[in-house]
Amino acid sequence: MICPHCNVGVKFQFQRVFLKAHTNDEAWAADADRCPECRKVVINLVSGHPTFSNGVPAMFSTTVLNTRVWPKRETVFCPVDVPEEIAKDFTEACNVLPISAQASAALSRRCLQHVLVSYGGATGGDLQKQIENFISAKNPPSYIAEQLHAVRQIGNFAAHPQKDTVTGEILPVEPGEAEWNIEILQSIFDFQFVKPAQQAKRIKEFNEKLKAAGKPQLI
Ligand SMILES: [Zn+2]
Known part of the structure; x- marks a missing residue:
């Protein structure tokens, strides 16, 4: 299965512990194991009809429920090339979304501003100006420019100027x-982090091949 922590396909070997709360036809157990890849714990809660050994539940003859209780939700995957302080706000914006859209939007607006100003060369006192600066300075693909413009419109910044x-x-x-x-x-x-990092890696690998062949390198 896919590990909910690290998103790698691994083989879990869950160890089952029966809980003491059981009747003759209902038992509960916890299945737990560590991911062999990231070493983080995954726990499932299982219930069903038990078969008994020496008076205690030993197996389920049928399973009624098998649900993951830890980790509580899928981990959000922020690309590794994203700087840590940006990734932190982004991950938090994703994690808090099911609980509070307001808190999530506040974090994601701040995160967007941070990327545009600190990494995208944008200037200007508000998010709208920073978006315009970023688009003219970096010339991103049109779908990104359109998405950026829509941030303001969808967020109804006209009614809530503090968002800007x-x-x-x-x-x-x-x-x-x-x-x-x-x-x-x-x-x-x-656009800003992943593609440039991939490109730099490709050029580095190509240059190593050229070097080994005694040919001039790409700049
Ligand atoms: Zn894992």
């Missing part, structure tokens, strides 16, 4: 705004 200026503030959100912000961040990460 105090990006980390918890403010009312429009339907779909928090999810949209996360999607645009994923597109920007790909």
